[in-house]
Amino acid sequence: MKSAMKPWFRLGVAAMIVLAAMSISACKGKMGGPASAETLSLEALTKVMGKAEGQISGVHEVSKTADGYEINYHLYLSEQSDFDQVIGTDLAPRIEKLYKTYDALDKVTFSVETPDPSNTAEWRPYCAFDMTRQIYKQLNWTNLLARDLFKVCKVSYR
Numbered sequence: 001m002k003s004a005m006k007p008w009f010r011l012g013v014a015a016m017i018v019l020a021a022m023s024i025s026a027c028k029g030k031m032g033g034p035a036s037a038e039t040l041s042l043e044a045l046t047k048v049m050g051k052a053e054g055q056i057s058g059v060h061e062v063s064k065t066a067d068g069y070e071i072n073y074h075l076y077l078s079e080q081s082d083f084d085q086v087i088g089t090d091l092a093p094r095i096e097k098l099y100k101t102y103d104a105l106d107k108v109t110f111s112v113e114t115p116d117p118s119n120t121a122e123w124r125p126y127c128a129f130d131m132t133r134q135i136y137k138q139l140n141w142t143n144l145l146a147r148d149l150f151k152v153c154k155v156s157y158r
Contacts, residue, residue: 068107
């Protein structure tokens, strides 16, 4: 009797493994690409939004918060005027790409730092704002955010 049960047992275990693998594959597709919103790493994020290096704007750090993520973004400015519009122009397409890539991503707090005019090797906080999936879905992404990012999101200047 024992030998007759072994093939059925093996078949049952094999079926469970196949079902588990199919479930994992289905979840990956729904989460939005190679990494889910729950496992958003600095490496994955910089592939989507760019990496801050020298005079190149991009993501500097990312951390998980209780209700989403905080992304520290270094914005390199060639001119020290009209920061708000430059931030919108730079960040709007990157934010759109981020939310398109990660379907399960909801709340992200962006903290933007700019170079200190007296010492460009130092970065200083400029502002922070929240973006959510609901805001993302309601926006016309063609030209809106380049001019009006801070009218859409609640901004705090630091």
